[in-house]
Amino acid sequence: MSRWTIEESATLELDGVVALKATLVGGSVNVLATADRPTVVVEDVAGPPLQVDHEAGMLTIGHERMLEGVLGWLRNQQARAAVTVTVPPDCPVQLNLISANAVVTGLSARTSVRSATGDVVLDGVGGHVDAGTVSGRIEAQGLDGAVSFTSVAGDLTLAGGSIRRLGARTVSGRIAADVALVADRTLTVSTVSGEVALRLPESTSAEVHLSSAAGRIDTSFPGLRRHDRAVARNLTGTLGTGDGHLTVNTVSGSVTLLSRPDPDEDQDLTDAPVEDE
Structure with missing residues (x-):
């Protein structure tokens, strides 16, 4: 086992990493995929020293001596570090953050x-993404996999990519997603007062059920049926052949479902060939 206690800026080169676990109170952590040798670059350490352990390929990063009690809590609030880690693309990553921000690519x-x-930024991440926040924001682009998201007041924003499965639950956070829902894939969103805004390709094929007890429901997809009752508003129907599943439930949050042209129909007209006169 290799162990480093870091009190100031440092750079470590590692033989190999098969899994990463990082716990930070404040500061930032960047996790980047690389085909080169894994590294840990540490900057701006404050509060307790940062401890880095590397054993059997397992890389663990966190502040040492995180004390309990009131005095410990006050000292822990000063724990900060800026850390950048490069790992193989197939390395599982677990991040536990208080006020630290994170970027994963x-x-x-x-x-x-x-x-x-x-706040967390995910860029070009595949596989299974499991994200949970109290009030931190999750912003992601180019995801290709399954996404699970839970929050109290944190927002989730997804742009681009093709989601195999999205399960999102929040109390008052806003859910916004502009993604492709392909084949038999599933998108499920549940909020109390959080707004939900979804944008899907016109060719989306899915069974749709949108429901809100007190919020407004709007869509640009034709053919969905509205069922407004005294206790709830519902919008249901089938898009295409109904291969996938799209379900949104809110108590008082509004729901907006928009369509966008398919990629082959959304080309810049300036790219079209011009005939000679």
């Missing part, structure tokens, strides 16, 4: 993020 295995108030 290029991974293809399981990515798990737990954050209180820190």
Whole structure:
């Protein structure tokens, strides 16, 4: 086992990493996929020293001596570090954050993020993404896999990519997704007062059920049937052949389902060939 206690800026080169677990109170952590030798770059350490352990390919990063009690809590609030880690693309990653922010790019295995108030950016991440926040924001683009999201007041924003499965639950956070729902894939969203805005290709094939007890429901997809009752509003129907499943339930949040042209129909007209006169 290799262990480093880091009190100032440092760079570590490792023989190999098969899994990463990082726990940070404040600061930032960047996890980047690489085909080169894994590295840990540490900057701006404050509070307790940062401890890095590397054993049998398992890489663990976190502040040492995280004390309990009131004095320990006060000291822990000062724990900060800026950390950048490069790992193989198929490396599972687990991040536990308080107010630290995180950026994760290029991974293809399981990515798990737990954050209180820190914001998280996911770019080009595949495999299974499991993200939970209290009030931190999750912003993602180019995902290709299954996404699970839970929050109290944190927002989730997804742009681009093709989601195999999305399960999102929040109390007051906003859910916004502009993704492709292909074949028999499933998208399920549940909120109390959080707004939900979804944008899917016109060719989307799915069984649709949108429901809100007190919120407004709007869609640009034709053919969905509206059922407004005294206790709930519902919008249901089938898009295409109904291969996938799209379900949204809110108590008082509004729901908006928009369509966009398919990629082959959304080309710039300036790219079209011009005939000679």
